Amino acid sequence: MPSSNVTFAASATVHAQADKLDTVKAFFVDSANVAEKVNDTVQFFAIQYRNDTSKFRVFDTFRSDAERQAHLGGPVVGALNQHAPNLFTAAQADITPVSVVSNKVTAGVKPTVGVTLFVTPKPDQVDAFREFLVGAIPLVDQEDFTPFWYAVELADKSFGIIEFFADEASLEKHLAGGVKGALNQNADKFLTSLPEVKKIDVLSSYVKV
Structure with a gap:
C-alpha cells in the first residue's frame, strides 16, 4: 500500500492583493525550492484555488510535532510573513x-x-467519521489514478480531505469513483452538511516518502 508515515501537517492560507496576483503566484511556484532545503519537511504542496484565484494554500507534512514546529519557525513561513504586508x-x-x-x-x-x-461531523459522529476516513484507505488504494490522498483533523474536530492528481482526467475519474461515492453515501449519517469540493492547481511541490 503506498503510504507515508506522516501524522502531523500544517496548512497555511493567504489571499493575494488584487494587483499582486501574478507576483504571489510566482512566489508560490518557487516556494517548493525553499521548502525542500528544510530536511524535516516530508511533503510540500503549494496550491491555488480555481473558484477564487486570489486564494493560495500551502500544505506540508511532518513525522513529529517538533519537526512541524521547526518548520513554522523556518524559512517558508518566514518568507510568507515577510512578504505579507x-x-x-x-x-x-x-x-x-x-x-x-x-x-x-x-x-x-x-x-x-x-x-x-x-x-x-455531527457532534456524536466525530469518532465514527474519523474511523470512516481511516477505513477509506482501501478504496483509495484501488484508484491508481489517485496518487496523493490526505485525511486531516483540525483542532475544532472538523476534518479535511486534500487530494492531488497527475492530470485533469485523473481528477475527474476520482470524483466519479468509489471514494467520493462512499463519502456522499454516508454524508447524512456523519455530517452536518454536504461537503463542498473545491478544485485547485498545484503550483509547486516535492514529495519524500
Missing part, C-alpha cells in the same frame, strides 16, 4: 496545525491538480 490581504498567513488521520502517498508522480473539501 506587500503581497497579501492580511498581515500574516493563516496557519493551522492539523493531524493526519490517514494518507496515501505515491512516489514518482508529479501532481498538477487537486481538490480540497472540509467538513464538520
Whole structure:
C-alpha cells in the first residue's frame, strides 16, 4: 500500500492583493525550492484555488510535532510573513496545525491538480467519521489514478480531505469513483452538511516518502 508515515501537517492560507496576483503566484511556484532545503519537511504542496484565484494554500507534512514546529519557525513561513504586508490581504498567513488521520502517498508522480473539501461531523459522529476516513484507505488504494490522498483533523474536530492528481482526467475519474461515492453515501449519517469540493492547481511541490 503506498503510504507515508506522516501524522502531523500544517496548512497555511493567504489571499493575494488584487494587483499582486501574478507576483504571489510566482512566489508560490518557487516556494517548493525553499521548502525542500528544510530536511524535516516530508511533503510540500503549494496550491491555488480555481473558484477564487486570489486564494493560495500551502500544505506540508511532518513525522513529529517538533519537526512541524521547526518548520513554522523556518524559512517558508518566514518568507510568507515577510512578504505579507506587500503581497497579501492580511498581515500574516493563516496557519493551522492539523493531524493526519490517514494518507496515501505515491512516489514518482508529479501532481498538477487537486481538490480540497472540509467538513464538520455531527457532534456524536466525530469518532465514527474519523474511523470512516481511516477505513477509506482501501478504496483509495484501488484508484491508481489517485496518487496523493490526505485525511486531516483540525483542532475544532472538523476534518479535511486534500487530494492531488497527475492530470485533469485523473481528477475527474476520482470524483466519479468509489471514494467520493462512499463519502456522499454516508454524508447524512456523519455530517452536518454536504461537503463542498473545491478544485485547485498545484503550483509547486516535492514529495519524500
